Amino acid sequence: MSLDVELSARDRVAWRTDSAVPHAEPMELLRGMLEEQYAVDTSRLTRMTVHAVLPSRFGRDERALDMQAASVRQRMAETARALRRMSEGTYGVCEDCRKAIPLGRLRATPQATQCVLCERRARTASPRGPWQPASSAEAVTA
Numbered sequence: 001m002s003l004d005v006e007l008s009a010r011d012r013v014a015w016r017t018d019s020a021v022p023h024a025e026p027m028e029l030l031r032g033m034l035e036e037q038y039a040v041d042t043s044r045l046t047r048m049t050v051h052a053v054l055p056s057r058f059g060r061d062e063r064a065l066d067m068q069a070a071s072v073r074q075r076m077a078e079t080a081r082a083l084r085r086m087s088e089g090t091y092g093v094c095e096d097c098r099k100a101i102p103l104g105r106l107r108a109t110p111q112a113t114q115c116v117l118c119e120r121r122a123r124t125a126s127p128r129g130p131w132q133p134a135s136s137a138e139a140v141t142a
Contacts, residue, residue: 026103026106027086027091027092030086030091030106030107030110031083031086033110034079034082034083034086034110034111035083037075037079037110038076038079038080038083041072041075041076041079042076044072045069045072045073045076048065048068048069048072049069051065052065052066052069075111078111079110079111081111081113082110082111082113085113092106094113094114094115094118095113095114095118096114096115096118096121096122097115097117097118099115101114101115102115102116
């Protein structure tokens with residue numbers, strides 16, 4: 001399944017002016033953003049791992065370091081899933097309603113798997129409420 005992204009005139013101009021690569025296709029720019037985010041997160045996680053084993057931990061609390069590392073791992077997993085969806089041709093399609101995710105949303109959140117409407121529905125349907133993140137125990141069982 002291939003995803004054809006329709007760009008408005010404003011989006012075409014924005015993509016050209018916002019990018020370092022003129023006239024690059026939006027999906028390639030998004031792929032580059034995702035690959036760069038993955039590399040940055042890999043480097044960050046490596047530094048955190050090194051800091052965790054050092055006696056001084058560079059002034060960081062062990063629990064805080066563990067929570068930060070878990071957050072980075074989560075973002076890396078989301079980024080890897082987005083890159084996999086790109087290679088499968090399903091990137092940019094809402095996993096719930098199967099409609100195209102608007103380009104602006106993908107630019108803001110390249111790892112997005114749902115359109116805004118479906119994400120809102122999922123958050124309001126959640127027993128935790130829209131403002132509470134899943135606990136680590138819920139994430140493991142989900």
